[in-house]
Amino acid sequence: MAVSLSGSEPSQAARAVLSQRVRAIKPSPSMAAKTRVDQLRAQGQDITDFTVGEPDMDTPAHIVEAGVQALRSGQTRYTSSVGTRALLQAVQAKFRRENGLDYGLDQLVVGTGAKQLIYTAFSATVDAGDEVIVPAPFWVSYPDMVLLNDGKPVIVPCTEADGFKLTPGLLENAITARSKWVLLNTPSNPTGALYTEAELRALIEVLRRHPHVWVLTDEIYEHLAYGDARHVSIAALDAGIAQRTLTINGVSKAYAMTGWRVGYAGGPAGLVKAMGTLISQSTSCVAAMNQAAAAFALSADQACVAQATALFKARRDRIVALLNAIPGIRCAQPAGAFYVYPGVEGLIGKKTPDGRVLESDLDVSMYLLDEAKVAVMDGTSYGLSPYLRLSFATSIEQIEIGCERIARACANLA
Known part of the structure; x- marks a missing residue:
């Protein structure tokens, strides 16, 4: 006799087994x-x-074909947890070409989307009670990712009058002894706000006074900048800040590859190594054929x-x-x-x-x-x-x- 396991509401037993951190998020x-x-x-x-x-739109045909060819050539096995060498080299070249960032291969890591890499960075660095400064409006997942890692999201409202962007004064007032990260998203989801070089340099002046605060910059929308607007990576503006900055990006938005689930990040080697260890014990690696397609996307014609x-x-x-x-x-x-x-x-x-x-x-x-x-x-x-x-x-x-x-x-x- 089969036992029915259907039902949309969690049972009392299921609720009892859930952790406090899961109960705290939506x-x-x-x-x-x-x-x-x-x-x-x-x-x-x-x-x-x-x-x-x-x-x-669909993923461009030439990128799809690169994925198909990877399948046909037998790229269907596990890869290194931090990414294939071919993709890491493509990311390295992309960062140099487009962002003025010169990372060694040991400073790069690949994940199943930028989202996983942000979460993994918090898992690798945030202890109970550590604070992460999150400018609002924010992407909906940021605060909950902090909470899931037992951290405290410090929400800083940024007004329309300030272009929905974090100002030096707001940043200064938000920093405490427990601040671990400040999170920047440029261009932004949900507002489309894009930090100018001058605005980033002003934030750098504040960060120089607080060397315990690291910068996590989510640049997944970097190519979608309109008119005279130009994307700038904060890590490219100051060598000292670069030593405590993790730059997050991916192929989802620029190449219409959301379902391929490939993100990448560059930062200090010690942090990247720790993130790779966490990935090795959670998702193992990104699918090999998807990495091949992403490497081709980053290296091929960008029209x-x-x-x-x-x-x-x-x-x-x-x-x-x-x-x-x-x-x-x-x-x-x-x-x-x-x-x-x-x-x-x-x-x-x-x-x-x-x-x-x-x-x-x-x-x-x-x-x-x-x-x-x-x-x-x-x-x-x-x-x-x-x-x-x-x-x-x-x-x-x-x-x-x-x-x-x-x-x-x-x-x-x-």
């Missing part, structure tokens, strides 16, 4: 939003989805990256113009990434057609899903309200349809 809001959209679409509803943080950036810029310009035309919404133009972070304070306090009052950006996001069939993320999840996050990694047609729906729903508010 599922990723962006993943939860994607699940909700999938459910609504499965019910036959026509949803315009602005939640997805990945390029909507596909420039083409994608131009496409995203056109989408950015269109969505900003359409959102700013809607009464109650104000949308700053992001310098990079593929997100906008419009303010919706002009909608707070208004009434929906069924008499409900919109009291928060979460209420606004749910109203747009119910009334307009448009899925967006609430700013509360990213640490700064009242804002929404919309991804423009979708077609111009979908941007226009979605914004028209939002406009109609906003016009129906009392």
Whole structure:
């Protein structure tokens, strides 16, 4: 007789076995939003989805072919936990060519996405009670990754007036004796904010006074910089700061390779070695054929990256113009990434057609899903309200349809 193990709710026994650190965190809001959209679409509803943080185009054909050839040539076995030599050399050349960073091979490590490498860096360095300075708005996973490693995320709100960026004064005030890391994300998810060289040098001046604070810089969106904006790596600006900086990147966004799960990082050899040890005891290594495709992507002609950036810029310009035309919404133009972070304070306090009052950006996001069939993320999840996050990694047609729906729903508010 078979025993049924089905059921969506955790049993009392399952809850009892869970650790305190797991109980303290929540599922990723962006993943939860994607699940909700999938459910609504499965019910036959026509949803315009602005939640997805990945390029909507396929991985370029020449990169796919490199992966296929790797499979055919027998690259299907375990690799070194830190990455294949071919990929490490490609990463090394990329850092030199594009970022002015000269890492030895022993200073480089590959992981199953940039996300794993950030988590692994915290696992290798954060002890109970250590603090990680997280500027807000932040990518939703940052604070929970700190909590999962028994650290304390120190959230520092960064206002729209400051371009949603950490200022020297805010950084200085956030540093304590327990500060272990400051986390920078440039260009940023969710705001698209990009730190200029002058802004990074100003932060360096503060960090020089606090040599116990390390810098983790997430540069996964570096190629998505628009107009005159230029990405700069903080580790390239100061030799001393470089000795306590971990630079995180990957192939997911620039090459539309989110599902391939390949990230890479460069930093001090001792830290990188420790991260490699942790990876060897957790995931072992990135799939060999995926590493081969990533190495080819980094080394081959980069025209596909420039083409994608131009496409995203056109989408950015269109969505900003359409959102700013809607009464109650104000949308700053992001310098990079593929997100906008419009303010919706002009909608707070208004009434929906069924008499409900919109009291928060979460209420606004749910109203747009119910009334307009448009899925967006609430700013509360990213640490700064009242804002929404919309991804423009979708077609111009979908941007226009979605914004028209939002406009109609906003016009129906009392």
